[in-house]
Amino acid sequence: MTMISLGGSIGTGLFLASGGAIHSAGPGGALLAYLLIGIMVYFLMTSLGEMATYMPVSGTFSTYASRFVDPSFGFAIGWNYWYNWAITIAAELSAATMIMKFWFPDSPSFLWCALFLIVMVGLNLLSVKGFGESEYWFAMIKIVTVIVFIGVGLLMLIGIWGGETVGFTAFRDTPFPGGFLAVLGVFMAAGFSFQGTELIGVAAGESENPRESIPRAIRSIFWRILLFYILAILVIGLIIPYADERLASDAIATSPFTIIFEKAGLSIAASVMNAVILTSVLSAGNSGMYASTRMLWTLAKEGKAPRFLARLSKNGVPVFALIITAALGTIAFFSSLFGDGAVYVWLLNASGMSGFIVWLGIAISHYRFRKAYVAQGRSLSDLPYRAKWFPFGPILAMVLCIVVIIGQSYGALSDGEVDWPYLFASYVGIPLFLALWLGHKWKHRTQLLKLSECKLDGSQE
Numbered sequence: 001m002t003m004i005s006l007g008g009s010i011g012t013g014l015f016l017a018s019g020g021a022i023h024s025a026g027p028g029g030a031l032l033a034y035l036l037i038g039i040m041v042y043f044l045m046t047s048l049g050e051m052a053t054y055m056p057v058s059g060t061f062s063t064y065a066s067r068f069v070d071p072s073f074g075f076a077i078g079w080n081y082w083y084n085w086a087i088t089i090a091a092e093l094s095a096a097t098m099i100m101k102f103w104f105p106d107s108p109s110f111l112w113c114a115l116f117l118i119v120m121v122g123l124n125l126l127s128v129k130g131f132g133e134s135e136y137w138f139a140m141i142k143i144v145t146v147i148v149f150i151g152v153g154l155l156m157l158i159g160i161w162g163g164e165t166v167g168f169t170a171f172r173d174t175p176f177p178g179g180f181l182a183v184l185g186v187f188m189a190a191g192f193s194f195q196g197t198e199l200i201g202v203a204a205g206e207s208e209n210p211r212e213s214i215p216r217a218i219r220s221i222f223w224r225i226l227l228f229y230i231l232a233i234l235v236i237g238l239i240i241p242y243a244d245e246r247l248a249s250d251a252i253a254t255s256p257f258t259i260i261f262e263k264a265g266l267s268i269a270a271s272v273m274n275a276v277i278l279t280s281v282l283s284a285g286n287s288g289m290y291a292s293t294r295m296l297w298t299l300a301k302e303g304k305a306p307r308f309l310a311r312l313s314k315n316g317v318p319v320f321a322l323i324i325t326a327a328l329g330t331i332a333f334f335s336s337l338f339g340d341g342a343v344y345v346w347l348l349n350a351s352g353m354s355g356f357i358v359w360l361g362i363a364i365s366h367y368r369f370r371k372a373y374v375a376q377g378r379s380l381s382d383l384p385y386r387a388k389w390f391p392f393g394p395i396l397a398m399v400l401c402i403v404v405i406i407g408q409s410y411g412a413l414s415d416g417e418v419d420w421p422y423l424f425a426s427y428v429g430i431p432l433f434l435a436l437w438l439g440h441k442w443k444h445r446t447q448l449l450k451l452s453e454c455k456l457d458g459s460q461e
Contacts (some may be wrong), residue, residue: 010228011141011284013193015277016095016231019240019256021186023247027237028175029183030190034233037190038226040400041197043393044359047366048198048216053384055456056210060300061198065361067455068368071447076437077361078299082325083432084354085292087330088195089350092285093117099278103271113330116282121326124289125317135290138283145230145276149257152264153235162262167238168395177242183426184407188426191359191404192352196284197225215385239263289325298322353429356401363397372454406431 021030048060057063061081066074097112123134155161176183200217236256240247240263246254255277261269297318298307309321370390373380380386387393440446 001146003128010139010146010225011092011193011280012195013189013195014146014229014232015192015255015257015273015280017189018229018355019247019249019254019259021189021246022233022240022242024178024243025182025186026175026177027233028088028171029178030186031233031237032176032231033183033186033190034229034398037187037194038222038229040359040397042222042226043397044362044388045197045200045218045222046067046387046389047394047397048200048362049385050177050212050383050387051366051369052200053214054213056214061358061361062295064365064369066302068365068372068449069361070446070448072437072441072444073361074362075299075440076433078295078304079435079436080354080361080429081296081351081358081388082292082299083328083356083429084195084351085288085295086325086328087331087351087354088288089117089120089285089292089325090331092281092288093329096278096281096285098283101276102274106342116285117329119282120285120289121322121331122401123286124293124322125313125319126315135283135286137284138279142280143228143277143282145257145273145280146232149260150228150231150235151290152164153239153260155237156260156264171237174242181407184403187407188352188356188427191356191410193229194225195352195355196287197222198358199287211384218385224395233286236260248395285329289322289329292325293318293322296325345408353405353426354433356405357429357433358458360401360405363394363401367391367394367398368449368451369456372451373456375451376394376456401429 010036018030021033024030025033036445048260051064052060055064062074062078063141064074064079077362091114093113096116097109100107100112101109126134152161157167178185200214209285238381239260240256246259247256255273257277258269258273261273263371296309297312299305300307300318300321309318309324311318313319370387
């Protein structure tokens with residue numbers, strides 16, 4: 001479970017988007033943005049852990065929101081999460097295409113999109129055990145790469161390894177060149193980077209002993225990811241000047257990881273790093289396909305999606321849900337029409353917004369769960385895992401999610417002119433979510449559940 005979540009979290013958000021974040025907000029601004037999002041994710045993971053250990057079900061977010069908030073809210077959260085990861089699959093396919101263009105610059109984008117989509121579908125057609133095994137090795141490659149990168153960077157900073165460094169002058173002289181608004185503008189990129197940690201909740205219903213494995217995974221994975229991200233951002237900010245235009249480039253060859261390896265004298269770094277990023281992209285897309293397929297399967301089981309999507313193969317894989325999810329991933333094929341880098345940025349922002357909506361739903365669901373648990377006369381000591389800092393944790397997560405959702409427009413307005421495609425991609429998730437929520441509410445006449453009405457029996461029915 002830990003490796004599945006790591007596989008979904010450590011991907012293009014760290015290897016590619018981190019450079020743009022430092023270029024936009026400066027070394028201090030990027031570090032602050034990633035740190036604040038990391039703290040928010042910590043509270044979200046403990047909130048999710050409390051609910052998932054008490055009621056482990058596959059497709060958790062939809063079920064919890066339906067039981068503890070409002071059935072219509074759960075319906076919208078479930079479909080939003082499916083859409084979020086299905087779009088992420090398209091984003092990862094676009095990134096994979098850009099990687100292959102490094103080696104084969106004149107090759108058609110749709111060829112690589114089709115190839116990698118087939119690979120992802122093939123891995124997800126395996127049993128859950130087979131999927132977990134493939135994800136384990138994907139994640140291991142990324143973890144080793146990040147550790148080596150941080151080690152080389154720290155050796156460069158203390159002068160043991162050769163290479164020019166910026167040093168702490170960047171943090172001392174211009175840590176926040178764009179001010180608060182620039183920091184706010186990279187929150188979405190930071191959020192996209194951390195998305196995937198909630199995959200623990202999706203996998204809960206298929207784990208052997210969720211009451212032990214989920215708390216253990218949550219305790220370990222958050223600190224590992226936070227350590228990787230914060231140290232990596234710190235190293236990049238100390239070695240590469242934030243004004244370096246290569247940080248803002250869409251090209252994989254100018255990934256901050258590649259730049260630093262080249263500064264260290266590792267001339268083969270670009271090709272090796274590209275190969276690592278490729279496995280990273282496939283891993284994140286693989287995890288995304290798993291998550292979105294399970295969510296669609298859960299929606300079908302609960303009557304919130306067509307029933308045929310709930311059918312399982314002999315290996316226990318929801319094949320029809322997988323096919324529908326893969327179909328949405330073909331959005332990446334538009335990269336051959338609009339440009340690979342442009343499509344990647346649009347998809348990243350569209351996915352990032354939907355991810356924050358899901359996180360907001362997790363925080364609200366946990367707040368309501370704990371309130372209902374106490375209101376129905378149950379003892380907190382009976383919870384298998386209890387989130388710390390309640391109610392401060394979920395409330396802080398709610399506030400930060402709302403701030404990021406509202407502030408995302410900064411990137412579309414920062415140059416004094418409105419970037420309409422960027423603005424549309426950034427906010428399309430909100431009207432979609434509201435349409436699902438209010439449409440279901442209008443049709444089924446649902447109401448906000450009273451605390452006494454919340455279903456805490458732990459069954460999946």
